[in-house]
Amino acid sequence: MSKEVEITLPNGTKYLQPTGLFINNEYVCGSKGNLIDSIDPATGQVICSVECAEELDVDKAVQAAKAAFYDVWKDSISPSERGDLLYKLYELTKANKDILAQIEAFDSGKPLETNAVFDIDECIGVLKYYAGWADKSHGEYIPINKDKWCLTKHEPFGVVGQIVPWNYPLGMAIWKIAPALAAGNTLVLKSAENTPLSILYFGKLILEAGFPPGVVNFISGFGPIAGSALATHQDVRKIAFTGSTHTGRIIQKLASDTLKAVTLECGGKSPLLVFKDCDLDQAVKWAAIGIFSNMGQICTSTSRIYIEEEIYQEFLNKYVIHVKQEYKQGLPFEHKDVVVGPQVSKLQRDKILEYIEIGKKEGAKLLLGGSKPLEDKYSQGWFVEPTIFSDVNNKMRIVREEIFGPVVVCGKFKTQEEAIKLANDTEYGLGAAVFTKDNSKAFKVADAIEAGMVWINSSNDSDFHVPFGGVKMSGHGRELGDYGLNTYTQAKAIHVNTGFLL
Amino acid sequence: MSLSTTITFPIIGESYVQPTGLFINNEFVKARSGKTFKVTSPIDESLLAELQQADAKDVEVAVDAAEAAFKKWSALTPDDRSEYVRKLAELIERDQDIITKIESLDNGKSLDSASWDLNMVVHYLKSCAGYSDFIDGRSIDTGDGYLNYTRREPLGVCGQIIPWNFPIMMWAWKVGPAIVSGNTVILKPASATPLSALYTAQLVKEAGIPPGVVNIIPGSGRSCGNAIVHHKRIMKVAFTGSTEVGRDVMVGAGESNIKKVTLELGGKSPNIVFADANLELAVQNVVTGVLFNGGEVCCAGTRVYVQDAIYDKFTAMLKKAFESIKVGNPFEKGVFQGAQATPDQFQTVLDYIQIGVKEGAKILTGGKRIGKRGYFVEPTIFLTDREDYRIVKEEIFGPVTTLSKFSTVDQVVEMANDSTFGLAAGVNSRDINKAINVAHRLKAGTVWVNTYNDLHHQVPFGGYKQSGIGREMGVEAFENYTQVKAIRVKLENPIA
Numbered sequence: 001m002s003k004e005v006e007i008t009l010p011n012g013t014k015y016l017q018p019t020g021l022f023i024n025n026e027y028v029c030g031s032k033g034n035l036i037d038s039i040d041p042a043t044g045q046v047i048c049s050v051e052c053a054e055e056l057d058v059d060k061a062v063q064a065a066k067a068a069f070y071d072v073w074k075d076s077i078s079p080s081e082r083g084d085l086l087y088k089l090y091e092l093t094k095a096n097k098d099i100l101a102q103i104e105a106f107d108s109g110k111p112l113e114t115n116a117v118f119d120i121d122e123c124i125g126v127l128k129y130y131a132g133w134a135d136k137s138h139g140e141y142i143p144i145n146k147d148k149w150c151l152t153k154h155e156p157f158g159v160v161g162q163i164v165p166w167n168y169p170l171g172m173a174i175w176k177i178a179p180a181l182a183a184g185n186t187l188v189l190k191s192a193e194n195t196p197l198s199i200l201y202f203g204k205l206i207l208e209a210g211f212p213p214g215v216v217n218f219i220s221g222f223g224p225i226a227g228s229a230l231a232t233h234q235d236v237r238k239i240a241f242t243g244s245t246h247t248g249r250i251i252q253k254l255a256s257d258t259l260k261a262v263t264l265e266c267g268g269k270s271p272l273l274v275f276k277d278c279d280l281d282q283a284v285k286w287a288a289i290g291i292f293s294n295m296g297q298i299c300t301s302t303s304r305i306y307i308e309e310e311i312y313q314e315f316l317n318k319y320v321i322h323v324k325q326e327y328k329q330g331l332p333f334e335h336k337d338v339v340v341g342p343q344v345s346k347l348q349r350d351k352i353l354e355y356i357e358i359g360k361k362e363g364a365k366l367l368l369g370g371s372k373p374l375e376d377k378y379s380q381g382w383f384v385e386p387t388i389f390s391d392v393n394n395k396m397r398i399v400r401e402e403i404f405g406p407v408v409v410c411g412k413f414k415t416q417e418e419a420i421k422l423a424n425d426t427e428y429g430l431g432a433a434v435f436t437k438d439n440s441k442a443f444k445v446a447d448a449i450e451a452g453m454v455w456i457n458s459s460n461d462s463d464f465h466v467p468f469g470g471v472k473m474s475g476h477g478r479e480l481g482d483y484g485l486n487t488y489t490q491a492k493a494i495h496v497n498t499g500f501l502l
Numbered sequence: 503m504s505l506s507t508t509i510t511f512p513i514i515g516e517s518y519v520q521p522t523g524l525f526i527n528n529e530f531v532k533a534r535s536g537k538t539f540k541v542t543s544p545i546d547e548s549l550l551a552e553l554q555q556a557d558a559k560d561v562e563v564a565v566d567a568a569e570a571a572f573k574k575w576s577a578l579t580p581d582d583r584s585e586y587v588r589k590l591a592e593l594i595e596r597d598q599d600i601i602t603k604i605e606s607l608d609n610g611k612s613l614d615s616a617s618w619d620l621n622m623v624v625h626y627l628k629s630c631a632g633y634s635d636f637i638d639g640r641s642i643d644t645g646d647g648y649l650n651y652t653r654r655e656p657l658g659v660c661g662q663i664i665p666w667n668f669p670i671m672m673w674a675w676k677v678g679p680a681i682v683s684g685n686t687v688i689l690k691p692a693s694a695t696p697l698s699a700l701y702t703a704q705l706v707k708e709a710g711i712p713p714g715v716v717n718i719i720p721g722s723g724r725s726c727g728n729a730i731v732h733h734k735r736i737m738k739v740a741f742t743g744s745t746e747v748g749r750d751v752m753v754g755a756g757e758s759n760i761k762k763v764t765l766e767l768g769g770k771s772p773n774i775v776f777a778d779a780n781l782e783l784a785v786q787n788v789v790t791g792v793l794f795n796g797g798e799v800c801c802a803g804t805r806v807y808v809q810d811a812i813y814d815k816f817t818a819m820l821k822k823a824f825e826s827i828k829v830g831n832p833f834e835k836g837v838f839q840g841a842q843a844t845p846d847q848f849q850t851v852l853d854y855i856q857i858g859v860k861e862g863a864k865i866l867t868g869g870k871r872i873g874k875r876g877y878f879v880e881p882t883i884f885l886t887d888r889e890d891y892r893i894v895k896e897e898i899f900g901p902v903t904t905l906s907k908f909s910t911v912d913q914v915v916e917m918a919n920d921s922t923f924g925l926a927a928g929v930n931s932r933d934i935n936k937a938i939n940v941a942h943r944l945k946a947g948t949v950w951v952n953t954y955n956d957l958h959h960q961v962p963f964g965g966y967k968q969s970g971i972g973r974e975m976g977v978e979a980f981e982n983y984t985q986v987k988a989i990r991v992k993l994e995n996p997i998a
Contacts, residue, residue, distance in 0.1 A: 132632020440993040
């Protein structure tokens with residue numbers, strides 16, 4: 001089977017979308033013939049159906065990856081050559097960036113011009129970055145004494161399983177694929193059931209770049225079936241998961257039987273602290289980016305803002321005006337200025353609306369938004385207005401729980417110690433942002449905050465050269481940077497006895 | 503006046519246009535003095551081209567250009583710089599065939615040899631392009647509330663002086679890491695072999711690299727090279743060449759502005775064959791070690807030590823191998839060894855052969871010039887029964903090796919280390935423990951076990967003792983082109 005479906009994008013562009021499971025460089029049918037509908041979040045309409053992986057299909061993909069690892073990838077291809085293949089993939093992604101951005105926008109609801117195109121730009125950067133790393137990772141030489149010396153080799157795991165979410169479908173996939181391949185692994189990647197299309201399309205580029213069959217495999221499927229199968233499969237040596245903390249817990253448990261290495265990149269309720277000595281206009285702008293980009297569907301969104309008492313009202317006034325003005329709601333392909341598209345699914349949207357109601361009941365003050373938009377054009381899709389709550393306290397559910405939508409909660413603090421205490425009063429620890437002109441304060445606060453990433457005078461300003469990941473219930477392990485490469489290797493120590501005779 | 507000339511390759515008859523000006527600020531210009539110099543082919547001693555000859559005045563112009571370019575170039579992101587270097591690598595790859603031929607014509611090496619060089623150049627520059635993110639620093643927790651970190655910053659304008667044995671390969675080894683790290687360069691190719699350097703300069707411009715970042719100025723060592731070494735606004739000099747001149751470079755660097763110095767100098771590397779070696783493989787390794795690139799290799803393995811138990815057998819095998827080498831015009835098919843690169847070096851080799859004979863060493867094979875035109879020398883083996891022959895101690899830099907006998911490991915390690923040089927060494931043995939133990943004891947920057955002259959761009963290369971300072975290729979190359987700045991910030995007590 002090499003089934004492709006012709007899809008017409010909202011802007012009229014037509015393209016051929018592969019719908020099979022991408023295993024061994026071929027698009028194949030699922031073993032049970034089950035399908036997943038991929039739905040356009042802007043209209044609620046089905047885009048197309050793709051093959052759904054069952055446990056048997058996961059096994060097939062893992063066996064393909066295993067064979068590819070032992071037969072070809074492990075010994076016959078040098079690090080330099082891996083880098084060359086990744087570089088080729090980078091060039092192909094660059095050449096196909098327009099169509100990839102459009103597929104992404106269509107499938108996930110991300111506005112094309114203000115969101116999806118930048119995702120693809122980042123994908124391109126990440127691929128080139130890891131292509132450069134492939135021949136530069138090295139182990140250590142450790143001399144012991146005259147009769148013994150040792151080496152460490154940074155070896156790949158073998159077959160790695162990767163489970164990615166729907167908020168940055170291709171982006172999250174590339175963050176995982178690139179370093180895994182650079183380090184010498186083969187992989188089976190399961191896309192989110194909401195957003196399979198861009199990843200399946202990307203399979204064509206894997207093929208064109210010349211990766212041997214089985215090195216990269218993509219499967220569309222449901223978490224409880226295909227995701228579980230990957231997390232429990234005995235031939236999968238490591239599992240990398242990005243998604244909710246709830247599912248992250250399950251993955252870690254499932255992986256424990258086979259003692260897989262696990263990296264988890266889970267949820268967050270990241271704090272953004274605004275000190276009175278900050279550049280207020282900048283703090284407002286970054287605080288908006290921090291929660292209203294990607295419709296608030298960002299693990300690192302700074303969804304709790306704490307403002308120093310003296311400037312509390314001033315900040316909120318400016319914030320509301322700024323968000324109203326700049327965060328234009330619209331359909332993803334509608335026009336260049338749309339920033340707030342639909343949420344990815346009905347389930348997500350309804351959950352967000354539920355939290356908004358909870359917030360109102362809990363007594364938080366609603367400053368902006370608070371419901372779905374009323375115009376006709378939004379009626380079939382899953383839209384939520386950008387929503388700002390203020391006067392919150394840390395006991396409220398809307399302050400403690402991850403909402404994963406365009407809803408921000410704002411509170412105040414008197415002292416630096418109180419700010420830190422409020423910021424750390426959470427089970428999560430993914431990101432954090434601090435706004436102040438005082439460098440000492442910035443670094444001291446950065447030290448005190450319990451988070452994997454701290455932004456000083458910006459928010460959600462990630463860069464692929466820099467490690468990304470959380471502490472506490474936000475997960476463990478780091479992606480991106482050379483840390484991201486190391487996470488796909490394991491050290492083998494080789495001891496050489498050159499003269500110690502018993 | 504167009505600063506170019508048309509050159510035709512012998513035998514194959516193809517022609518190309520060779521730039522002949524000095525490449526400064528992305529333009530080919532005349533030398534200030536109006537002086538020129540001739541470039542001849544070592545294959546048939548014919549005149550290839552007449553080039554503009556740079557001297558101190560041109561170095562001054564180049565420094566101005568490189569200094570002006572440095573500010574912007576070093577301020578680009580590493581990613582941006584890597585794009586340029588990648589583009590340059592791809593252009594060299596596009597023109598790989600022609601540059602290979604230019605190299606053979608100018609240097610005399612076989613086309614196979616030149617192909618190998620060009621492959622290395624393309625791979626190395628592509629790899630350099632991927633280094634943009636490696637040039638980073640460290641963050642250091644001193645536990646006293648301070649913020650500490652180190653940054654690696656470029657040096658500024660770097661002078662680079664390269665030899666004639668691997669013209670374009672040396673060019674890539676120098677230009678690549680220097681500009682990726684954010685430096686700008688003034689490179690003086692060897693007067694004997696400037697053609698590929700100037701041809702490739704065109705590709706620098708085509709790659710879009712801004713003017714002044716890469717400047718290529720052929721000139722004499724005495725005038726142009728000296729000016730580079732002494733220039734007060736050049737922050738570093740990288741020199742590859744003879745130990746003699748390397749010494750002068752170091753002195754000049756110290757006398758002028760204590761510019762950073764890296765040197766890649768001569769060698770007289772030992773190649774040891776133990777009785778338990780795979781003899782066929784060892785013969786190949788010794789042949790490669792002596793005759794690759796006509797012996798004009800700094801790390802050539804030109805002191806061969808053979809263990810007594812296999813001495814007779816090995817010597818006979820090696821003689822046969824040397825005598826089966828095809829020496830001739832590199833543009834002819836099947837030629838392994840081409841011409842020696844310059845008339846001076848050619849004469850030096852012949853002189854050393856005479857010295858060897860006079861000292862009492864026995865010629866096992868070879869020892870004579872081939873033909874009457876062009877600089878061709880027979881692959882030559884001297885049997886040496888003492889270590890104090892000049893031909894054992896001094897670098898000959900041609901297709902000539904000495905061959906001595908040894909008995910024990912300790913003895914051969916002592917003989918191998920008894921040299922003012924320390925560039926490379928080879929160990930041939932099936933016993934990996936012995937081979938590694940010996941490798942650890944040899945005073946050399948590269949030790950090859952069961953192979954020779956076997957470079958890889960991921961692996962650093964450089965010398966011990968009088969063979970040099972610093973390393974090229976590998977991650978280590980970037981240490982030579984950056985300097986460490988430590989920043990320590992005292993943070994005030996923040997309790998408001």
